[in-house]
Amino acid sequence: xxxxxxxxxxxxxxxxxHKGRRSFVxxxxxxxxxxxxxxxxxxxxxxxxxxxxxxxxxAQKDSKDSKASEPxxxxxxxxxPGPSETEKELVEAQKKAIDAQKALEATQADLKASxxxxxxxxxxxxxxxxxxxxxxxxxxxxxxAALKKPPVSTAQPGVALTGYVQADWRxxxxxSEDQINPSTLAPVNxxxxxxxxxxxxxxxxxxxxxxxxxxxxxxxxxxxARIVNAEASFKLPGEEGSxxxxxxxxxxxxxxxFGFELLQSDRDRVFLERxxxxxxxxxxxxDLGARxxxxxRFVRYAVAVMNGDPLGEKAYPGRDPNAAKDIVxxxxxxxxxxxxxxxAAGFSGLTGKGFHRGTPATKSVIQWSDRNxxxxxxxxxxxxxxxxxxxxxxxxxxxAWGADLNLQVTIPDIGVATAYGELYYAxxxxxxxxxxxxxxxxxxxxxxLGFYVxxxxxxxxxxxxxxxxxxxxxxxxxxxxxxxxxxTDLSYGTLSVVAVVGTPMARLQLEYDHxxxxxxxxxxxxxxxxxxxxxxxxxxxxx
Amino acid sequence: xxxxxxxxxLVALPVGMAAGCGGAAPQSGITAWLRVSNGxxxxxxxxxxxxxxxxxxxTITTHNNHVFPGATGRSITGSVxxxxxxxxxxxxxxxGHWLVPVGVPDFDITGNFTFAASVSxxxxxxxxxxxxxxxxxxVDGNLGxxxxxxLSVGITSPQGNLVVQLDWDTEADLDLHLRIxxxxxxxxxxxxxxxxxxxxxxxxxxxxxxxxxTKAAGRLQFDSNxxxxxxxxxxxxxxxxMAVPPGTYEVRVDTFSLCGEATxxxxxxxxxxxxxxPTLIQEAFGQSQDRDTLAAHDxxxxxxxxxxxxx
Numbered sequence: 080x081x082x083x084x085x086x087x088x089x090x091x092x093x094x095x096x097h098k099g100r101r102s103f104v105x106x107x108x109x110x111x112x113x114x115x116x117x118x119x120x121x122x123x124x125x126x127x128x129x130x131x132x133x134x135x136x137x138a139q140k141d142s143k144d145s146k147a148s149e150p151x152x153x154x155x156x157x158x159x160p161g162p163s164e165t166e167k168e169l170v171e172a173q174k175k176a177i178d179a180q181k182a183l184e185a186t187q188a189d190l191k192a193s194x195x196x197x198x199x200x201x202x203x204x205x206x207x208x209x210x211x212x213x214x215x216x217x218x219x220x221x222x223x224a225a226l227k228k229p230p231v232s233t234a235q236p237g238v239a240l241t242g243y244v245q246a247d248w249r250x251x252x253x254x255s256e257d258q259i260n261p262s263t264l265a266p267v268n269x270x271x272x273x274x275x276x277x278x279x280x281x282x283x284x285x286x287x288x289x290x291x292x293x294x295x296x297x298x299x300x301x302x303x304a305r306i307v308n309a310e311a312s313f314k315l316p317g318e319e320g321s322x323x324x325x326x327x328x329x330x331x332x333x334x335x336x337f338g339f340e341l342l343q344s345d346r347d348r349v350f351l352e353r354x355x356x357x358x359x360x361x362x363x364x365x366d367l368g369a370r371x372x373x374x375x376r377f378v379r380y381a382v383a384v385m386n387g388d389p390l391g392e393k394a395y396p397g398r399d400p401n402a403a404k405d406i407v408x409x410x411x412x413x414x415x416x417x418x419x420x421x422x423a424a425g426f427s428g429l430t431g432k433g434f435h436r437g438t439p440a441t442k443s444v445i446q447w448s449d450r451n452x453x454x455x456x457x458x459x460x461x462x463x464x465x466x467x468x469x470x471x472x473x474x475x476x477x478x479a480w481g482a483d484l485n486l487q488v489t490i491p492d493i494g495v496a497t498a499y500g501e502l503y504y505a506x507x508x509x510x511x512x513x514x515x516x517x518x519x520x521x522x523x524x525x526x527x528l529g530f531y532v533x534x535x536x537x538x539x540x541x542x543x544x545x546x547x548x549x550x551x552x553x554x555x556x557x558x559x560x561x562x563x564x565x566x567t568d569l570s571y572g573t574l575s576v577v578a579v580v581g582t583p584m585a586r587l588q589l590e591y592d593h594x595x596x597x598x599x600x601x602x603x604x605x606x607x608x609x610x611x612x613x614x615x616x617x618x619x620x621x622x
Numbered sequence: 623x624x625x626x627x628x629x630x631x632l633v634a635l636p637v638g639m640a641a642g643c644g645g646a647a648p649q650s651g652i653t654a655w656l657r658v659s660n661g662x663x664x665x666x667x668x669x670x671x672x673x674x675x676x677x678x679x680x681t682i683t684t685h686n687n688h689v690f691p692g693a694t695g696r697s698i699t700g701s702v703x704x705x706x707x708x709x710x711x712x713x714x715x716x717x718g719h720w721l722v723p724v725g726v727p728d729f730d731i732t733g734n735f736t737f738a739a740s741v742s743x744x745x746x747x748x749x750x751x752x753x754x755x756x757x758x759x760x761v762d763g764n765l766g767x768x769x770x771x772x773l774s775v776g777i778t779s780p781q782g783n784l785v786v787q788l789d790w791d792t793e794a795d796l797d798l799h800l801r802i803x804x805x806x807x808x809x810x811x812x813x814x815x816x817x818x819x820x821x822x823x824x825x826x827x828x829x830x831x832x833x834x835x836t837k838a839a840g841r842l843q844f845d846s847n848x849x850x851x852x853x854x855x856x857x858x859x860x861x862x863x864m865a866v867p868p869g870t871y872e873v874r875v876d877t878f879s880l881c882g883e884a885t886x887x888x889x890x891x892x893x894x895x896x897x898x899x900p901t902l903i904q905e906a907f908g909q910s911q912d913r914d915t916l917a918a919h920d921x922x923x924x925x926x927x928x929x930x931x932x933x
Contacts, residue, residue, distance in 0.1 A: 258916075260912065260915060260916060261879070261915060261916070261919075262877075262878070262879035262880055262881075262912070262915035263880075263882075263912065263915070267916065393884030393885065394884060436792075437652065438791075438793075438854065438856070439854060440694055440742065440854070441694075441853060441854025441855065442694075442695075442854075443694075443695075444853050444855075446844055446845065446848075448816075448819050448842075448845065453830065457833070459833055459836060459837060462843050462844045464843075464844050464846075464853070464855055465693065465694070466694040466695060466854075467692040467693075467694060467745065467854060467855070468657060468692050468693065468694045468742035468743055468744055468745060469652055469657075469742075470744070470745050470746070471652040471653040471744070471746075472652075513885075513909055513911075514884065514885050514887075514909070516791070516887060519791045519887040520789060520790060520791055520887045520888055520889035520907060521887060521889070521907045562907060563905070563906050563907065563928075564906070564907050564908060564909075565875075565906050565907065565908035565925055565926075565927055566908075566925075598911070598913045598914075600917075600925065603872075603926055604872075604874055604922065604923075604924060604925055604926035605925070605926045606925060609913070
């Protein structure tokens, strides 16, 4: 029996190979061996009922062994005296030993079956693990290959490459017409496909140094490629986990730190364009200068010294015709109120000098005008106009104040609701819409006022709907009777409704804009609203 | 090595600064009331200290001492003592003055030299009388006594019983359109614009007007920056030198082309000025945008600035 257990144990060990399993099997075998040994001991070691001593016990044992090993044959003849008590006990013990033997064999069979099942299970597990190892090796090989040849290589660590494309289809433009502007020869039609923005940005963000370089391509006025953001920064990191540095000093071309929507990323903004007031006061959003910015806990700040000629300005975009610089900044807070509500708010200000362009000198000229339309020159049909000296360029003061508020409420399992708005109050700052110049023919300051309010609801980060109303008055004094401006009401207004499917990484936007203005003419030639509603669909993909 | 660089910097800095201190003033002089095309501008009013007895400015010659703001190309010549190397010219009250080198020897005054200057006057020159001052300066920088020429600065507003004037600020092509609607409902309105510059109805029976008629009629004087041929005038006016037709006058500003400019701010006014003293009837201001150029540019095109009635 021991030999049988030993051979089984060897077989198990040979088939195994895993140390744990081997120990387990060895344990089972040992337990089986101990159990069988105990049974054998119970069979062999049962004490004699009446033992006279060690010799008697030995004799009794020898006798039992010999009898147990010999078959019992019935004998004929005179009845023999019945078995003695000792013999009866021996028979009884023998029966018990046989029963114990059978029980032991049964136990052995069970153990064997269990071991075989265990072996089968271990084999299956081994095969599964082998397959997993192969799969992991394949993944490792792929990862190593990817590390050997990264998609974009950089000279320094901490470099990121991002970008996005915004492709528009202006489905409907009420003021579009299949004509050209006779003055500029530019097409009047705006119902077209257009790449509104195609941005590629590289940033580096290390512990004490940061930088950005961004290029923009678009087809707004034909194919254009230009630089929009290039800045070098030195910074002091903020507290652990803070999204902004404690202090960052930057120089270069960056967004003017004024208000909320101006600094909001074009990629994240749900509405296709910024409000009219922003487009008039800060056209192009980017300007050249130096900036200090940062934050501490919930406080956010930025102050910059800038040229004052943003990239979208009509007169000198990206240049600076005067030595005076604009000083602009924002101070605000950004913090959650409770778990589901957060608020961001701030005040902004700007002060600087605008530029009134001088005019060159002219020469004296004469002009013939065929007044009586007879095609013949007569002396009274000429006009002589003397030349004029050049007029010098001059600077004028301008400023702006702004306030912004953004409230965001997270509704669990449904989405996020956002309400926000902004107010602009400025003097002589319009640089794109109705360009302010108090030193021009008007001869007085232009006081601008604009605001917008907007609401957004984002469903499960999949779909967003929003509505925004903005208005802008480039000259609040246009009704001044001593300096009447034509038209007397210069306000622009836009009501925008937008629906978005997707996230900023990939989304489809549909926006309807109802625009009011004063670009049309009534029957008398007076300024009137020009119908200019638009319907635009935009596809955006970012990486 | 590092200390050597620092030393070089310390040496170069004052040398550079000294070099920057020398030479002529960098300003163009365009902010001054007086501009001299062949002179060097020097900031600061012309000194009025007594100076030396020589070099003297002996003669000053000009064709016309009545000037108007913005007048250009006015010639001033003269003769200066032989010791002078240049003549300083300035206008009293001005922010700067000019240095004009002397020219060839003066054959009229033995030993003297001539000087000649082509001067312009700023459009911002105040109205009134002013003194044009001259001082000779010798090679050692000594200034001679002041010589003055009195100037009369006047305005050049067009005179007439009715003037409608448009002016604007950039080199765009804007046009003044005037429509006169006679009181008689049967009469046709008269359009005055660059293609019909005379304020006269069509001549009866297909005839033509006499020169006397056309001279007496109101007319558009000039079409400035026509077709973006830039003349720099940036103003147009309709002048009625004599009789003003009764009726309702509609004044329009038509933006023919911005000529590449971003915008054009304009001012239009109607006034009477029969004797050089303008009396305003009405005025308006506006700003032309790109969209304004899309009109048909006919007689009644343009934004209506204002209207008024003449009895």
